[in-house]
Amino acid sequence: MTEFAALLQPDKGEAARAVHIVDAAGHDAWLKAQPPRARAAAAAQGFAAKPGDRAILPADEADGWSVAVGVAKADTLTPWCLADAAGGLPEGRYRLVDTAPGAGALGWLLAQHRFTRYRAADATEGPRVLLTPDAAHIAETVRIAESVALVRDMVNTAPEDMGPAAIEAAVRALAEMVGGHVGVVSGADLERDYPMVHAVGRAAGKGREPRLVSLEWGNPAHPRVAIVGKGVCFDSGGLDIKSAAGMRLMKKDMGGAAHALALARLVTTGHLPVRLHLLIPAVENAVAGNAFRPGDVLKSRKGPSVEVSNTDAEGRLILGDALARAFEEQPALTIDFATLTGAARVALGPDLPALFANDDALAADLLAAGAAVGDPVWRLPLWDGYDEMLKSDIADIDNAPEGGMAGAVTAALFLRKFVPEGAAWAHFDTFAWRPSARPGRPKGGEALGLRAAWAMLRARYGAAA
Structure with missing residues (x-):
């Protein structure tokens, strides 16, 4: 079975890529607050903050990119709102900006589960670890x-x-x-x-x-x-x-x-x-x-x-x-x-x-x-x-x-x-x-x-x- 406990970890301030959670109502204000390179990248990727939307946002340093994820309501995360991101992002550590994953952590974990009894897992697919400040709920979510x-x-x-x-x-x-x-x-x-x-x-x-x-x-x-x-x-x-x-x-x-x-x-x-x-x-x-x-x-x-x-x-x-x-x-x-x-x-x-x-x-x-x-x-x-x-x-x-x-x-x-x-x-x-x-x-x-x-x-x- 997938080692879910390794995919949801308490946030101790270690290096991780930022994940911006954005909904349609807050999209314009969020976009306005981003630097020009990030705004241009979001527009080029058609990011409108609809549920399932995702965009990679560049930074000044070559490997400093972050992620924007569209959800229905940024203040009420549902079990599956982070699943698409978890299933499609590169291997690495991630933390949500200004919010805890809450219910969305379940989808983050299950998006990475694979049934591999009869065929091997994709060897190129590495774990995407989500850091959370809400450490008390990790065990229950897992x-x-x-x-x-x-x-x-x-x-x-x-x-x-x-x-x-x-x-x-x-x-x-x-x-x-x-x-x-x-x-x-x-x-x-x-x-x-x-x-x-x-x-x-x-x-x-x-x-x-x-x-x-x-x-x-x-x-x-x-x-x-x-x-x-x-x-x-x-x-x-x-x-x-x-x-x-x-x-x-x-x-x-x-x-x-x-x-x-x-x-x-x-x-x-x-x-x-x-x-x-x-x-x-x-x-x-x-x-x-x-x-x-x-x-x-x-x-x-x-x-x-x-x-x-x-x-x-x-x-x-x-x-x-x-x-x-x-x-x-x-x-x-x-x-x-x-x-x-x-x-x-x-x-x-x-x-x-x-x-x-x-x-x-x-x-x-x-x-x-x-x-x-x-x-x-x-x-x-x-x-x-x-x-x-x-x-x-x-x-x-x-x-x-x-x-x-x-x-x-x-x-x-x-x-x-x-x-x-x-x-x-x-x-x-x-x-x-x-x-x-x-x-x-x-x-x-x-x-x-x-x-x-x-x-x-x-x-x-x-x-x-």
Whole structure:
């Protein structure tokens, strides 16, 4: 993983190139205050201080150049306003003129992250170090960057290398780093105790067997927080097999697990005073002679029987069993992440995770937190009127209502069947993918909703140590 801590350093007055932060409102006054050579260079480069604009400004000495960066508001830096500069400037040290990087430091770090598991990094690309007077916030910014990068790297990893065993290994690595107890349920125990997890994953080959992976961490006297992540390591669709186009990105169907693990990392490394319970049902939805079938009726851990109308609606099945387990411990709060429905993407596009919550205060806190940290989410309704769509002729619940209408809502309503009355629960239907690149946000795996959830937890349970 990128050594983010080396890229954000406390400013001790060492030599560094100046970075002028300029917005359109202050552009004329700023330009007027510059020496003639700098004004001419800014004009020649078309610098108008629009977001994304950048200009190199010469000085009297040959190597004394500085940089001007355009932003939306010079007094309110956003997470991605420095990302384009960080991704395009030469190697060296930089400091902002008359301001601290604040939120912009995150984009500075992530713009320099590269996924290099399958190809070498560009040897000519050196680090761009940002000096900040706000040394107290360096550690938190670095931890958030590391957690976002964890999601990106896990989702970008080829499915051959990111099976259920690899997810288990990632959970064990976190436990080893922070101290915590890992539990794994597999084989006959999984079939007995988590029958829907077992049914979805039983067709996968040797070495890719399904499992329920959990991590317990923290003081038992603290409020219990459960984090659940959908870990479908590859989704063929099962016997309701996807098309080639539909299957192409299904390595990202464990994106919910990656988000859950990354949030658990923030909670534990931030020493949040909670009792964490992380649960990841990890499976591959494969095609084989023993695959579960359309028309099968599955038992669930909680009790309700589930008729399988579509084997490609498998994520809600494994989450149902995992949520049932989480609520057995009576957590104060439960959050789940899942790349659950295409319907959420049709409704909200790739940038906005759909948020469902059965508690208005919790939903409001998540929305406010997302807005504050530049990680927006959008609430969709748990509409009681659509509960009837989940009715089955032969079982308690149908996993995939016909017609596809309100698909994200009915999927969330399915999960709600496994949530006890009165328990606080939030569900993120996230894409975990960026279809095109933006500064600091390359095409590929992406953390969407992670920072919003972390900001909410910090606000609710106390700032990280």
